[in-house]
Amino acid sequence: MLRKMILHYTSSFSGLSREVWWLALITLINRAGAMVIPFLSLYLKDSLGFEVSQVGWIMTSFGLGSFFGSWIGGKLSDLIGYYKVILGSLILSGISFICIQYIHSFWGICIAFFILISIADAARPAFFVALSAYSKPENKTRSLTFIRLAINLGFTAGPALGGLIIAIVGYNGLFWVDGVTCVLAGLVMIKTLNPKKARISDQEKVIANPLPAHKDGLYVIFLLSLAIFGFIFVQYFSTIPLYYKEVHKLSEKSIGLLLAMNGFIIFIFEMPLIAYLEKTSISKLGNVIVGFVLTGLSFLLLLITPWSGILIIGMILATLGEMVAFPFGNSFALERSKRGRQGAYMGLYSMAFSLAHIFGHNSGMQFIATYGYDKNWLFMALMAVIGMGLLYYVKWKAVRLDTRML
Template sequence: MLVNAFNRYVNNFRGFSREIWILTLITFINRAGTMVLPFLSKYLKEDLHFSYEQVGWVMVCFGFGSMIGSWLGGKLSDKIGFYKIMIFSLFTSGLLFFVIQFIKTFEGLCLAMFSIMIIADMFRPAMFVSLGVYAKPENRTRALTLVRLAVNLGFAAGPAMGGLIIMSIGYKGLFWVDGTSCIVSILIFALLVKEKKKETVHLDAIGDTKRKSVFQDKPFWIFLFISFTTAMVFFQLFTTLPLYHHEQFALTEFQTGLLMSFNGLMIFFLEMPIVSYFERKKTDKVKIVMYGALFMAISYYLLLIDFWVGILIVSILFVTFGEMFAFPFSNSFAMSRAPKGHEGRYMALYTMSFSLAHIMSSKTGMGIIAQFGYTVNWFFMATLAVFAVGCAVWLQRILLKENI
């Protein structure tokens, strides 16, 4: 029975092209080295002694840079190709991570984070477009999930190692590791994967007259709002929660890293089987995203129990299931909604919704905590996730009418 279960698990990983596996490998290397993000708010607060307000503004600059980078990456992927954008983005941002550790002033870090994120986040829409090119149509959601697994396995290893690096040589070590991982991963990609052109198809030729422009696609904009709100709630995991761990329960950086690693390991073992199950059942993608938002709401309502440290594990459990339900299928919905020739624009807007969420999540969360404390912030974020559930129900009804 155990052998059969193992074989079923392994079967979920069959059928991918060589390019998809290389993309997965470089994503893992890159994300295992991405140790700055989970500890950025702690670095700014505890090492550079910035106020909550200043931490919030640096995160806002981080998010605005990410938004512009996402839009540029999507636009340029449609114009000059995803391959060149991916190589430029990761190689250049790797070099910039080496430099950013030497900037200590509030104004300097605002400008530096804004600049580096413009370049770094050009990579994301380009990578999504590359998956559409290198993956078979029937494997597309699983290919997205495979790359997400690499991201989360990287995050499982990264924060725990990051906590140890901070405790041994300080925060500067994170910047060196992050920059090196960017450069190494993109060099592997450039050496092993050849550029493959996207198919260019005229919109009239595919008979899709309803969705000629992303700006006229009303259901997609409702979907973007749902993606934005669920991401805004989820990103508390990287912005306010690490501070809460320390201030409420006196956890060390290593203990916070272990909690993040628990999130990553759960996703590694469970997300692909969950995605495969829903794909076999042909379950509506928006419905699964709705369940994801619901799990996230429960996760943050649980944090209102602030006298037992074990609640942090239970909360991480729920937010992880929320993430596994919401993000792979929202990703897949965005790609399937895009008409041929407009994939870059659609994926740019999708990734921009996450960038905007990063801005709003950190700024709103830090602002609420500074004024009213952590409890009010957890209640606000959980209620926002409930609102996303309502919007998903609304979107389902619109899509149902559209398909009649």
């Protein structure tokens, strides 16, 4: 039985191109090195002495930088090619991480983090376009899932290593390690990936008279639904931990274990799950709708009983929703981008999630402060229903227009 499970797990990785494996390694190095991010609020408050309100504005500049970087990265991917955008982003963000530790003023930090994240997140749409070029059509969703696996592994290892570095050499060590690992990821890319091969394999995706991404009405509605999903999901990294502590009286250790369960489930089950779902008759949009349902239910469960065990069930449902919605949403966006310039399409895709980070965390906090936790969970479930409605419309309209994206 165990051998069969192991074979099924390993078979879910079969067929992925060598370039996709290298992209995953580059992503893993880069994300594992992003140690500053989990400790950013602590660094700003404890090391630099900023007030909580000031930290909030710095985090807003962080989100705005992500939004701008995603937009400019999509534009540049179409103008100069995704290979140059990714490589430039890795090298320049590495240098920026090293330099930013020497900036201590409030406005200087706001501007510096806006620039840093703009540079770093410019690579996000370029990575999607590169993945499209290096993947066979039938492997795209699994390739995207594999990259997500690398991201999750990096984010799991990063905070643990970051805490160790802070204990040994202090916060400055984080910036040096982040900078060096970004540059290292860039060097690995130079040595392993061939942009000419990517360009040749990507020729089939170029069409005459490409449709501008912002004029593709169905795509814009699809992105609005994904922004709503992101708005809902980021609650698990802002308001939900507060709910665990203030209502269920969980310790920081227990909260950490609950949040870590998300990454563990993804690491073990996501690739086999996606490999299985790809063989079913469920469409890409159908799977994203399922993700909405599961995530919406995870909030409604919190209203049923004060039993703390429901928190584990809720986290499992939310994780399953994430595992289903994100890879197939990614895949749909890549397929839809064949209608126009892929960089611009994937830039808008990344911007949708940047919006979720800009507004999701703060809105959830304000809603809780005004109406309480229970009403916030009802509001999130309602948002899930609205997002599902938008996706049903896109699915219905796309079928009527006989598109090839479902």
